[in-house]
Amino acid sequence: MGARVSARFPTEEEINKLNKCIDNVRATIDSDKRDGKRRNCCVVTYGCQQNEADSEQIAGMAVEMGYNLTDFTDQADLIIVNTCAVREHAEKKVFSITGGYKHLKDANPELVIGICGCMVSQEKNAEKFKKSYPYVDFTFGTESLWKFPEILDVVINKKKRSFVLNSGDEVICERTPSSRKSTFTSWLSIMYGCNNFCTYCIVPYVRGRERSRKPEDILREAKQLVSDGYKEITLLGQNVNSYGKEYGVSFASLIKQIAELDGDFIIRFMSSHPKDMSDELIQVIADCPKIERHIHLPFQSGSTRVLKLMNRHYTREDYLALIHRIREKNPDISLSADVMVGFPGETEEDFEDTLNLIREVRFDMMFSFIYSPREGTPAAKEVQMSEKEKTDRYLRLLKVQEPIAEEMAQRFVGRTEKVLVEGRSKNNNEMFTGRTSGLKIVLFEGNDEMTGRFADIEITEAHAFALYGKVVRVY
Template structure:
């Protein structure tokens, strides 16, 4: 299985793996001998789309050598009619297509493709149904992804999510609480709550529970030591939520708060429903109530109509907030969105030039934030052996900073105290205390 895109897609892949394992499949890294190859696609950025089509073309040769191999494509791209038709017409070797709302139908789709030798397609544009208790084969044994909402009601003008994942719907709190309790019983130490906008959790529930109230309940669960959440929309960041971060010991002092642009005019055309001034007020409130908070963000460079003055507003926000890290993107046209039809699309060379200037401001700030950690001791959840050295381990602090340090493999999944001795822009180095 090849997964592209966000953590929501990663978690969908865990559900797909869980279903396949339950009906007798075993995961393999050897695609040449696989009986089933699945692409879980992403439509948010053009780069992920291009990677998918390139890899799908490569698989054609595998299918020719092994005709009984099943090729399945799912995820956000398949919710888009034009792209789905392109796959159906251009890639005739694809056997199964399903969408974000029909993951639970995969076993029957496989049966139809294998037994009836028919191409199987199952897409639902939107649904109010949430399927609980689906089997999951989680990627890690010590940290887990947990959906609390599906879909989105925000309709940012650059984003396809509401069109491909449907309108926002929240899971019942008891189902979330029971899932996290079960994870704690299985030895998991960290959960990350997922939603396109976690702050609006509960808006469509009859009992009216808020995201802050849900966090209070999850904080009571024995065994879980860290609670994270992604993604937090500035327009719905409440004083109650800030209070939860301050008061609940398990809720990490880390808020991912996408700004997207520092220009109020650009934010208006993005339909973000907040201004630069409002965003900075939220940041100041967060820092005042939770002085140790780490703030990360998303920034889009080159949105249609972005002027040099607009861009400088974004630079100003970066300097004022002093982000701990940021995901930075060049704006790319997504067909079907309002922004794709806007005039004054920014030339690629201007986007790239601004992008480079933005990083020249951002990276020294991130490095300085890391340098402030030297000499301090942080609890680190050990995640894996380092990719660059077998004698080093890799983990994260509650602030989501990546740390490399010497240690034995049996520490993976444990939380250890690490003293920071050296830092780079993208990671820190330390020693176990």
Template sequence: MYKINFITFGCKVNHYETECMKSLFREASYEITEELTEADAVIINSCTVTSSGDSRALAALRKTRAALPDAVIAMTGCYPQANREEAAKLSEADIIAGTKSRAHIVELVGDCLENRTRIVELSDYSAEDIFEPLKCTRFDSNTRAFVKIQDGCNQFCSYCMIPFARGRCRSKPVDVLREEIRAIAENGVKEIVLSGINLAFYGREWGLDLADAAELCAETEGIERIRLGSLEPEMMSEELLRRLKALPQFCPQFHLSLQSGCERTLKAMNRKYTAEEYLALTERIRSIFPDCSFTTDVMVGFPQETDDDHAESVEFIRRIGFAKVHVFRYSRRKGTRADKMDGQVPESVKTLRWQEMTAAADETREKYLSSLVGKTVPVLFERENSTEFHRGYAPDYTLIKISRKNPEKSLRNRIISVIIEEYGHDCCIGSAVPAPPSTFRS
């Protein structure tokens, strides 16, 4: 029996696809090993959103080859798909496959193990491509499952390589999704996180939308929570929000991709909304979900961004009051429009702006966490932290800890009401209460 190890970089979609590949290898009688030195084969599932993502994947490839000179190593994912010529030259990899070959990955690895012939399988996306037939019902965590229901992007933001790495928007068929969710529930998973590259475009080719996928999950026995991945703000209609509100299982945490709070920068990025439209959306969502939280991604140092532009973006972050912000520096990507723009911002300036934006994000997070003190929320517990705490998440995706008085007792995969008594740097701390879980809504 061959042993195989997986190294995954990037977003939740990538991690879902790794779990799907694990399922394929298990079905083919491979043993999944967490110990790299035991592996006969290694799959590196790469990310190419930023240049640092490329660097991490390539460093992992070199390190793995040095540690396992005789193993079969496959480089898959977004990096080889978006950088086909460079990827094909990676001598450390025995298999180069992008984002189109996962359904055949077992066959590719098997051929390479038997014949020791190098394989490069890369091809362009076309408008006729359909959703890749991958599914997963077994996850390393048995409390929450990330389920990919959408792939590709039609937006072509000026800084982004993803349309080249993932192709155009396409959706998982409803019947396939129904079968997958049912199997996941039968394995004891209580929370589904619907994920995609451009999730809010789900089902558009069939006249459906994201609410149809959420409603399907809600109809599945055993699913007690439904959460959404990253969303494009311009696709969140009033009807969609009202349909989500009608689902008792829906968790009102909205990760609305922002990128910048500056009007001028948003236009240069080719984003499809203005800052004022984004603000109006958050106000509308709050009117429907009074206890919701907002999280987001923000970029600093975009080409031609001035100090005033940056200050406008920082102030916008404070104005929204995000529960959490992922702040990152603009990264030049060859082949994008932004890479050719004049006015590239020096790295030293990017670093200063990152520090300022991060400080503002920390302020809004502390303010949000402090607002939760005194509330009682239902918490889905996932794991223990040593012998000190039980850890889980409220519907708004706040990390909640309660004292683990009995180290032998686990609350894993249970939903328990917790009264929040204090907050820390990145979590809230409370005590379990005997009352049944609330809906976390006013």
């Protein structure tokens, strides 16, 4: 397991330099308004919620430097692609869409193109962009996100390409602004990196060692979000429930302090690791109605033998005992999990253990993945299972989980659930959608004024992936 590090915070000199770069870029942008209009920046995001939160910070810095934001790459003067490295498929997609930007650069030689995030935290990918994509102006890894203004200053004002890898000094920069996409749901990163080194996972190599933000900084941001009218705050970390060991503050006490802030809002959190799920946290979830009635607890495999190969630090029995403790204190809680099939060395017996764990726990929701080897991780060096065998197991697993999710959902029929209305459903524009405290999707008839507000919905019908209901009141 990697050593725990304390976060390093930027020095005054570094902050002054950053502010100077922001001023430099803004001066250039302001002096060169096209047809009196500001330049546009488009941030394209792949991957997880942490990437979405990072992209909001990149957008926030771009606005600070004088850009307008756009969702359209063909209207942008600055395109930044925030990448994911978890699956090979996602990496291939980024190389392919970046190839498509060449014609934009040909049409507009002033266009600036940058790639950031997990994928270019790996030297081989940064090198590939540098050598084979001459129209890409810069790349920076996850740990250098706070230096984005410095990098852009080099590209725009010094007319040089810039390729910055992770420095390894794992800085937390608190001055970074965010341009949030939603006006009622928000991400709040409370920590970065991971120390666990699960043998299939690339995250510790691309996001560095685990380090937490100071509790007072998180509380200040949470307070601001509530006073700005945000109704949902999702606390983010690769291993969120191991938060705060540097400061002697537990995740349970942090989330409790946020829940004690005045206002009507819901707190969500992800992702939790089973080995860090304390009894204190289980109790706090039971005691605080503002904390979601849902826990996402990836188990990955139901076989203790495979869990050891994965370096997960718990056994099948530990996981089942933990679920028992959670349900004892929170009998109605919704449980979701990540599970992986086709890990190298997984036998039919191991896979049966996984199916039996699913039958025993009865999860409300499940996120199932086929193992995909990531270069640079220990599991990628092992003998791999055939794609056909992996797919067969995946389909068998879905067949077990789906009827369970359908049955579990029936308990909501006849109840009235508090839902944060997210807007019109993407699949059915006539219906509105929101999520219960237990993270179940609910569909109902409504109107646009309801978006961003809480509503009580009487549940009339339940299925594995969605509940249906009618509005009782909006507030």
